[in-house]
Amino acid sequence: MQRPPGTTMIRYWAAACVLLGLHGNPAAAEDWFVEAYFSDRAAIDRLGASFQHLQIDEARGVVRVDTDENGIRLLEQAGLDVRIDMVSSAKLRAFYAPADVPQSIPGFACYRTVEEARDSLDALVAAHPDLASLQDIGPTWEKEKNPAAGYEMRALRITNLATVAQDPDRPRMVMYGSIHAREYTPAELLNRMAEGLVAGYGVDPLSTWLVDHVDFRFIVHANPDGRKRAETGIGWRKNTNVDDAFCPGTPTSFSQPGVDLNRNFPFHWSGSGGSSTQACEQTFRGPAAGSEPETRNLLAYTVGTCDGSGNCSGGALPDRRAESLSSPAPEDYSGLFFDVHSYSQLVLWPWGDVSTEAPNGPSLRRLGRRLAWFNDYWPMPSIGLYPTRGSTVDTIYGYVGAAAYTIELGVDFFEDCSEFETATLPHNLSALLYAARAARRPYQWPQGPDARGITADTARVPAGSAVTLRATIDDTRYNHDNGNETTYAITGALAYVDLPPWHPDAAGLPMTASDGSFNAMTEAVEVTIPTAGLAPGKHLVWVQGKNARNGGTIGTPDAVFVEILADDTLFADDFETQ
Structure with a gap:
């Protein structure tokens, strides 16, 4: 391909992009992918309130964003040199091509529509009522206006419902998907995670112990009205409130009606920067904090009702933090929050509006870097990207003290299915499953080592025979791309049969x-476990390691199945019955 005069060819993520110098304006109401070159980082912070996803390459001095002619003009007025990426722009147009079939997303069969996702969750609950339930949490903006329109927002609960009443301390892990409507991958990731946990119960040891001991709460579609609009071929980000955010003309990804729900949450909602007061802009924060029914539904479900003193009760997550900027949650806080977005390959934590470290900052950072080891994303506080106000993550952490994270999935809004299936999905499932393993003590266990690669020398053991268990205790699994985390030598590990390590009656086997x-940051460990007295059937055996931090800090556990065979499953010649 020939380069026009005055333009340049560069590589982005090892893929060739054709960048055309901008002369004149592109056609109105069309979206473009652009790269804008900057010399003043403060200009990017100021622009953050007007754009939805600025992917910033600090080393090259380049910001990458999809926008329309108004956004291009804004970038130029800020002094940036703007170039159009024609290859990515063509992909963007193909992604937003109107759907020919209402119940499909053309070219992206791996992503379910709102209706398909709702149907799949209904089927999951119907097939597994002992492990899954659905709760209506309130109407969307359209349904509140007209009961015959819009959607009832729903939360999916995955846990062992038969035992949850006897386990009041079971940690809760709340996850939002696709609060920005055109972000297809988050909802699908959460849908797949829920389905995988249920499908693996009783078969896969990780799924089994997590469902037994973690209370998962999925809001797969946190903005279903907007998502439905996005499925028609529009780059829709916000909700569909056209009363408080009316915009004339044809909507584009830069100028559209609605309120940005991730700028409408009440914690530090107002103030300069971090959101927009202009109704047509992407980050319009709404007429008031919590003005949108979607915001109110999500907040009430997650933190409950909050009084004038900032004390919240009745939500999925317990309130254990005072509301001031300087008050930490106790380090033994139990529970987690995730708001999953796309794109940018980032793991983010509070704060988004100030550079002051959050009160639980070191612990948030350690877990963030652990998560980023699994998905190989860039870990940092949200303010490191650009200022944001009224976000989900700052509000949930700010109100109740839960360890709260945004994960920005992948490299494109319009990520093709092969990239999603082979990279984004498995890597981020691994990150979220690690988080689930740490959910009981998210501020503490990531300070200790991870237990991984647990195996038994034989998975099926004759009654009374011993079994040797092996594992690796590893303190090195941090992402060090944005700063180094101190690692420590392993000092020990314990194995627990049937009862998890935190159970008051659990007795660990050294x-x-x-x-x-024990003298290295990664240690292979083993133990021989007698099985006399164990009933026939599957038994979970947990392993938890300890490092030298502060004289001994336990880490995140994991488990393996060991099956004890009944005497009558063996013939005299030692062959098993079928």
């Missing part, structure tokens, strides 16, 4: 270092 001594 494991030995396979090389004879």
